[in-house]
Amino acid sequence: MFQKVLVLIDHSEGRVPQVSLECCSLARRLTSKTNGKVNAVVLGSSLDGIRAAVEHLPVDRISFADDPLLEKYTPGAYVEALEQLITEDGPDVVLMGHTYQNMDLSPRLAARIRRALVTDCVAIREDEDPPVFVHPMFHGKLNADIRVRSPKPWLVTIQSGAFGGRTDERGTPEIEARTVHIDSDAIHREFLEEVSVTADRVDLTKAEIIVGVGRGVRNEENLSLIKDLASALGAEIGASRPIVDNGWLERDRQIGSSGQTVSPKLYFAIGISGAIQHIVGIRNSGCIVAINSDPNAPIFNVAAYGIVGDMAKVVPLLTEKIRQLKTG
């Protein structure tokens, strides 16, 4: 079906996000029947630091486009570099993670090369002719089967975690350096200042147990129930976006696509409905427990255990039982 797939590898501080590994794994799958080739590309400046993280990706070739103008992400320079790599390699499909950066980059790239783009793709049926791409609509309440009417390559951004795939797969790709020609006039952005609201942040990534709280907590007073539970558990407190936007908890406690990605042994999702933006941040937790008054809340689709009920009743009792357990 697909002879050549090009994967754009995201990276930051020498690390490659899970979703880029999932893209590689998916690219392997899409080319398995044709015995096709997967080429992963890494854009940036002074890329030596990222080499170790990518040199065993399960792909056929890794292309490093190392250029000072690619040091920081700018749509202008990235589009120029990718347009060249795509023109030279002629892939059928270009895959990248559905990250903030690629949500910004991919439409601009599609406009430049005049090709169709499927964003936030959650499934691909490559055996159908023509292939079908599944894209969530109405905030994930419905899925749309989409056929692309466009010459190749088709651009696709992949929802984190949707394809699972074996991300421990390893390969011995051929490694090459590629020269790209970027016009510095294409970069309109002037970088003024980076603000990290999480500068001296609570590091939730190392917590063993996290109590996550969402809109279902209803009011600020109920937060004290959450704090009691967290203290009984020896847990950190995390939050979904609405709680932070309301100013009920600090932004450094936000979990999800615009906050931290966590992987505790135990995660309590309390009053969290389970929007995809939050799910991507907790998906790698060992055991997820959901407490929610809505029996149809999507959080129950990812949790291992659930209680349907009013958090104001359930949480104090849970705190009490845990205290009893700990004091023997």
Add this chain to the structure above:
Amino acid sequence: MKIFVCLKEVPSLEEALRLKEQHGGEVTLLSIGPSRTEKVLRKGLAMGADRAVLVVDEDRATNSPFSLATILATLLKQESFDLVLAGTQSDDAGYGQTAIMLAGLLDIPHASLVMKIEADPSKGTLRFLHEMESGRFQWLRLPLPALLGIQAGSSPIRYVSLKGIMQAKKKEIRRTNIGELGVDLSGTPSLEIQRLHLPKIERKAVVFEGDTETTVDQLVRQLHEEERAL
């Protein structure tokens, strides 16, 4: 400053009106859709926009992001503008493509997930804060003309006043259509929706049954004895 606000986005209209209050200028609403879209545009005019342009597409025949962006680009090339403000993602199709494609087709710089804008029209630049991955933010500067995608929730949205509603009745809504604009959509890349279906739900959770006492007991026992997580 001449500001165009795309795609019925209320948060971007709010930002446009704030900029107009600070720097003067004109705010134009821009939309593609059936005639009834005029109602939505009229509300935007009541909020304070000066005029509106509606590309009438009665049966919403055009819905692929590339086509929508092509229509908007054609229209904007016929107008003069300093700034285009759009949203991030529509609530229905949720492609999140049209606005950024528009910037690409107009060949003007863009940025997305913008939270705060400070304009300096005398220098022809904008300074703005935008959201990046993992709770990081960045202040950037872009030359005008430019397109910015506004992050919802950036500023509280103003109410429509009675005076605004009265004034809106006299404001212009220019109606045009794809033919009149001279847009050629043949060969434009498109996405064809074959069917819509409910996502396959894999209900993973073991949901404990009974009164609160029973369910909490069962949960604690499970976490302690089976999961060894407590």
